[in-house]
Amino acid sequence: MSRIGGVGVPPVAENLPPVVLKNYGKWDTHEIVRPGVIKRIAETGDVCYTVRIAMPPSRISVATMLEICDLADKYCGGYFRITQRNSLEFVDVDPAGINELIENVEAMGFPVGGTRNSLHNIIACPAWIHCNLPATDSPGIAKALGDALIDEFRNQRLPSWLKINLGACANIEEALMADIGIIGVHRDQPIVLEESIKICERPTVIHGCPTYAIKPKGEHSISINPEKCIHCGACTMHCEAILTGNPDLDGFAVSVGGKASNTGRGPDLGRVVIPYLPNNPPKWDEAVKAVMQIVDAWKEGAEPDERMREWIDRIGWDRFFRKAGIKVSLKDIDGYIYGNEFARSDLRFGW
Amino acid sequence: MSRIGGVGVPPVAENLPPVVLKNYGKWDTHEIVRPGVIKRIAETGDVCYTVRIAMPPSRISVATMLEICDLADKYCGGYFRITQRNSLEFVDVDPAGINELIENVEAMGFPVGGTRNSLHNIIACPAWIHCNLPATDSPGIAKALGDALIDEFRNQRLPSWLKINLGACANIEEALMADIGIIGVHRDQPIVLEESIKICERPTVIHGCPTYAIKPKGEHSISINPEKCIHCGACTMHCEAILTGNPDLDGFAVSVGGKASNTGRGPDLGRVVIPYLPNNPPKWDEAVKAVMQIVDAWKEGAEPDERMREWIDRIGWDRFFRKAGIKVSLKDIDGYIYGNEFARSDLRFGW
């Protein structure tokens, strides 16, 4: 076979619009002309308009992308980019055509917005669309949340940015990186298919278990200690003959307060505040309700420019749970490895 | 043998001066009349003066205590108390006699002060006076530091309270409870006296080692893995035949920023900033120099009412090390159990 690969990625310049290439590293400032539309001004005086749209969770069709390419060709010389949150941005849009472009994409069902103090694009993993490990359906919930919050995407009237991420199992926990996160939670104990078990790499499965719940059994098989298993799914990753997931038990947890930037109180991972809610497609009422409760409490309580986490740090977790109307459960208390560091070691109670 | 013990402690009232008994729970406010002298005023209008003196580290003679009793009889109806920092307070001193009392105790060599924004009494363990585990001599260093800082005990001109605690080995670490702490540090590997080893409780010794450095050896003995030992001394506690300590290697570490109260940023343990300094009796120059550097930096940088830790939290550790003139060492980086939580996970650098 002739060697393939070894190519890498196209040169930086290849996919950049001329104005971007010309002003590379020379940008001076930007304005948000309207939600979703950013005007960037370079030291040279050149300007570059970008128009941002929300994207469907996890999958898009070639057909649709070709329509988007048509729009890009028509309104911005054929350049777009995908953001770090998987929004799509038309780059270097001709100011004259901006409104028309917006009408067209909106007509296609793609809302324009997601800049600054708005709900930004929602990140979701494939889950039921293509994965074997999901405990819930990220795309389904993402769509439900997007519908419920679409006005917040089109407007910039929130206290600060609002980012929502979804991962349908413990693997990705992308959720912990966002102001609000949804994490798939398995609650069953993995089943071992005795007949096919021999094919799996037993040592990897055994030492891959975070709680050492797995013991070798017989020639090829393993046994799982039901008291120790934390349903993380690692074993099922490594062995085809170990299955996890149960329609009646699967569901998701809700986390809040993830933040990556170094402003305010700096970066930190989110915290799990609701350990479990049941799967309820296609409307996902429990997910929508929980998220709305949290968003409303934040809208009501936060100061301008205050991210979810900064608001919580200011008022304290005592009040956050009260204001968001969340009942504390034993599972909110961390007992895992660093658990102790999260235990309360002061008397500064917010009764 | 007839049973002894079972008595408990004398009733609360027995050792209280009448005014204290009468106003028990009725105190309304207090003033510091002068450093070391606190005037407490009760709702009833009654007042109670206390005069506080520093105490010698760890040991005091009956002879001296009897002289102090004489003073108590003469100036305050025969009542005194020992504080939570082991200062001695004459309780309910007749205001008329306060100056005379102060002259007398000062003449006896007991400085009056240690209230509010002053150096408070220094806490030290017995170490070389009576213990077998010390890596340094708490009383010796305490005396040296007290002499160097005695004016700060007699005055209230520091930004806030200054508490200094000393423990001569890892056992007590009382140090971590104080604004500045000194902790004895062994650096040798414990020696095993093969001949007498049989008497020790081997299982306790082995599972008592925090780093699992101890393995059983032969019938009764044990062997210590030199790479794993962290010189904590636990094994020597549990077995007479294991000795630690080496005159040429022993010394002490310096910690800063312990605080128990819930004000400001709340309670937290101190942090070790200097992992090792050599023992140098009787002047203990290294200890005095290190402590003075830290105190001076704090005096210069802190806002009024700002404890050591609050000052450090405000300026950040980057600047603390610079201002205190302390060089960072690999041992300042925590690798022990919670180490990860103390690693830097932000880019908020104070260059």
Added chain:
Amino acid sequence: WPSHARELKRTRYPVMMYEVAMTEKYTQWGHGGMSSVPGLGSGAIARKSRRPDIISHSHLVRVLGTPGCFYKTSSFRKICELAEQYGDGSLHLLTTNSNLEICGLMNDNDMRGITEGLNSLGYDVGSAGDAIRNIPDCMGPALCEYALMDTPGIKHFMTKHYIDDIQYPRFPFKIKTKMSGCPNECGKALLHADIGIIGVFRDLPKVDNERLRKWVSQGNDIRTVCDRCPTDAMEWNNADLEIDPDRCIRCMYCINRVPAIKPGDDRGVALTAGGKMKGKMGPMKGKVIFPFIKATPPDYQELVAAYNKLCEVYDEHGKKKERIGDMIQRLGFDTFIELCGVEPSTMHFSSPRRNTFYHWHEAELGGVK
């Protein structure tokens, strides 16, 4: 600064032992540790010497400190007599756990003799070994305006109530209990006691605005106090002070600074567990287990029940020479809360968990398999 060396010279303590240590840079004392007064399970520290040529050994007895650590000279002089009679005339006054140690005893009879002497004065010994140790308390209501609980009263009650556990070691390792009358924590209870008992209040600080206006008019500075409130909860409009119930965390600061601000009336105690300085995992802060319970004389039911619960869980789950804090880390803090039968609350964490690594018991799953 008062000199320990000078003090030792005024006693029969073998000063040579200390002087040689100074020149050798090494202690001259040998193995020792928690020991017991004959007839008791605890109460003494035995200490051997490495220099039999100077002295063979020297023991000490731990006398439980008085409530609030108050002493009247009449009884203290008697204690001194005993120290002269049985010991070398040196005292450790006080230890960091508020015991009074009488040092330089040479044999069992002396230890027993001194204990009998102390008992007859109404004093007692104990607090060594794997027992409940002496229970230090701040002066509390005896002298302090901030006291939210009767620390000396409770010290007296607890010592009597638990005297057998103080004098007869029976736990996996020592249990140090410390008390502070309020969150100012003069007793340093939370940070390094196996069990901490601290006075707390739940309602807001009480502001006497009239008194406050007077205080301000006397030239006192309320603004700075407001600025230094950690949660920015204080609003002063030059006439009245408002404390925001949504912000105040009862840290005590304003109360400490302003006579016109007093702690609230809804008072109780918080129990913490797991603080310690060494053990296997090193220094650990205590953790809030019972955020608010009532401490009501004469029998302090709720307090005793909670305290017993902590001791029971430790007794049952602690391994030999494992401090409570290390046990909690081994079991998991969530498990420990469950074992204590406490209703989980936000008061139990500085932040909720950072992962979904929790175990679901079958019972929680409504029978689904």
Added chain:
Amino acid sequence: WPSHARELKRTRYPVMMYEVAMTEKYTQWGHGGMSSVPGLGSGAIARKSRRPDIISHSHLVRVLGTPGCFYKTSSFRKICELAEQYGDGSLHLLTTNSNLEICGLMNDNDMRGITEGLNSLGYDVGSAGDAIRNIPDCMGPALCEYALMDTPGIKHFMTKHYIDDIQYPRFPFKIKTKMSGCPNECGKALLHADIGIIGVFRDLPKVDNERLRKWVSQGNDIRTVCDRCPTDAMEWNNADLEIDPDRCIRCMYCINRVPAIKPGDDRGVALTAGGKMKGKMGPMKGKVIFPFIKATPPDYQELVAAYNKLCEVYDEHGKKKERIGDMIQRLGFDTFIELCGVEPSTMHFSSPRRNTFYHWHEAELGGVK
């Protein structure tokens, strides 16, 4: 909100698989995972089905995202053609690691065919298995005024430089590398990349006071910005803005809010390690290893040296399926810093250690035994 279901219906994706999942509340897909394009060690995800009656399997190929994730329609249309020809016409655009996944491939030939097609367009595949994964970058200097490093440039350089490690897995577990051009962290590099590369500056933010005055006179609010500076480092006297070098922590906030304030000129990159979301010990933040190094084209020597060092230490000390973060926890962060040969600094900790539990090597003791 844009619907994924609608999109799937516009492709040859077996929609039944998703619809059944919705009614059964359970995925219909079977085992799968990191797989490889024939002739390559990596680049694909194989996926079996639990419903052979609907579809037997369905693989996908991971196309490495472009620098800054910019696309021009001319080449993107060609990629679409390949997706139509070889796949089911559905795309994952983009993954959270900025790959473009072409989905619905049925066999090895298709995977190989599509890869050849992509190669001929100058695109490539990879980023699966225990390899260096695709290296996402923020748009950086291409569109952003804050960029402190050339993220797209470095993405292009690194991808070429490490292409073999991206296409041929050889590490204990995956290595995810993410880049942000500045501490605003649009790339979320520190929090959850095994290796994070973030642009930083060491001197102070630059204030153009004239421009600032103009900005303020236009009715912009500098006071609030000063108030929200996390370290209170900004002093505005209505004419000039002073930034206190003893307080500023280069958090970017004022720069983000005020056009007249720009990042300083002493620029470089920080390398972090150990961020991840799962692994054995669960979610962990990345840790600063190299606080400041230079990233200088064309060969980025310092950056490559530091990056190699991290990979080497991982390669040598990591256990199978152990993420870098878990390895660091196992080895101890201090040990890891030592292994990386980095000079310890305050930039390495949020706080110094809380115990004296450190080991002294014989070498450190000057020969004394």
